[in-house]
Amino acid sequence: MEWVIFGVLAFWLLVSVLGAVLVKNPVHSILFFLSSVLAMAGLFLSLGAELLAGLQIIIYAVAIVVFYVLVITTIPWEKVKRFEGVYKKELLFGIPVVLVIFLLMGSMVLRGRFAQPVGVVEDNVREVGRTLFTSYLFPFEVASVILLVAMIGAILLGRKEE
Amino acid sequence: MTLEKAYILLSILVFLIGLLGVIARKNLITMLVSTEIMLNGVNLTLVAVDKVLGRVDGQIFSFFTLTVAAAEVAVGLGLVVAIFRLRGYEGSSEIVHLRD
Numbered sequence: 260m261e262w263v264i265f266g267v268l269a270f271w272l273l274v275s276v277l278g279a280v281l282v283k284n285p286v287h288s289i290l291f292f293l294s295s296v297l298a299m300a301g302l303f304l305s306l307g308a309e310l311l312a313g314l315q316i317i318i319y320a321v322a323i324v325v326f327y328v329l330v331i332t333t334i335p336w337e338k339v340k341r342f343e344g345v346y347k348k349e350l351l352f353g354i355p356v357v358l359v360i361f362l363l364m365g366s367m368v369l370r371g372r373f374a375q376p377v378g379v380v381e382d383n384v385r386e387v388g389r390t391l392f393t394s395y396l397f398p399f400e401v402a403s404v405i406l407l408v409a410m411i412g413a414i415l416l417g418r419k420e421e
Numbered sequence: 422m423t424l425e426k427a428y429i430l431l432s433i434l435v436f437l438i439g440l441l442g443v444i445a446r447k448n449l450i451t452m453l454v455s456t457e458i459m460l461n462g463v464n465l466t467l468v469a470v471d472k473v474l475g476r477v478d479g480q481i482f483s484f485f486t487l488t489v490a491a492a493e494v495a496v497g498l499g500l501v502v503a504i505f506r507l508r509g510y511e512g513s514s515e516i517v518h519l520r521d
Contacts, residue, residue: 265424303465369422390481
């Protein structure tokens with residue numbers, strides 16, 4: 260049963276990711292990306308990470324995708340038409356490189372062994388919250404500084420030149 | 422082949438497809454979308470290994486990845502719009518100068 264769920268979600272994810280990379284129109288590419296985010300949230304749910312699946316939908320599917328679409332609407336459409344799609348030569352040279360890297364990494368994953376499991380997570384959300392606010396408290400605070408710096412940078416980049 | 426290894430293989434594939442998109446896309450905005458796909462692939466590895474080990478540290482790293490992704494979108498789209506305004510509308514391989 261787990262294999263069936265994995266197969267369906269993996270097929271959905273791969274189709275939408277390939278569509279996002281190869282399709283011509285930028286808006287269609289972002290819609291394919293939205294579909295891949297939903298498939299990824301399903302995979303997180305099947306792995307038992309409920310909180311991360313919810314955050315994935317809230318942050319990616321709502322905030323980031325809407326932001327992309329808003330930025331695309333500010334760009335004049337006729338001028339973007341000239342560079343839609345992919346560069347053919349780069350794609351032809353990139354596919355063998357990517358395949359070789361996939362074969363190397365995949366053979367390493369298939370031959371390797373996992374470390375010994377150290378415990379069983381009973382309640383995912385409670386365990387994540389406890390670990391986040393005890394062991395990872397300082398990185399959590401630093402993450403807020405990253406968001407603040409990104410906000411200031413976006414304001415600086417977006418202002419009109421005098 | 423166990424289920425967790427299949428998850429890790431899937432995430433490697435997603436990461437590499439995103440890399441292909443960064444290499445080959447013509448439009449700067451869709452290049453940023455491919456970067457998001459790469460980040461998503463790394464997240465999937467972290468969560469899959471979490472399932473094996475019975476810990477939650479990988480999910481916490483994924484939260485930080487989500488934070489970085491949000492910051493990257495804000496700054497990256499600001500940069501793209503600034504490039505479009507300063508240098509006109511160009512494909513990703515035509516932008517080769519740091520400044521005029």
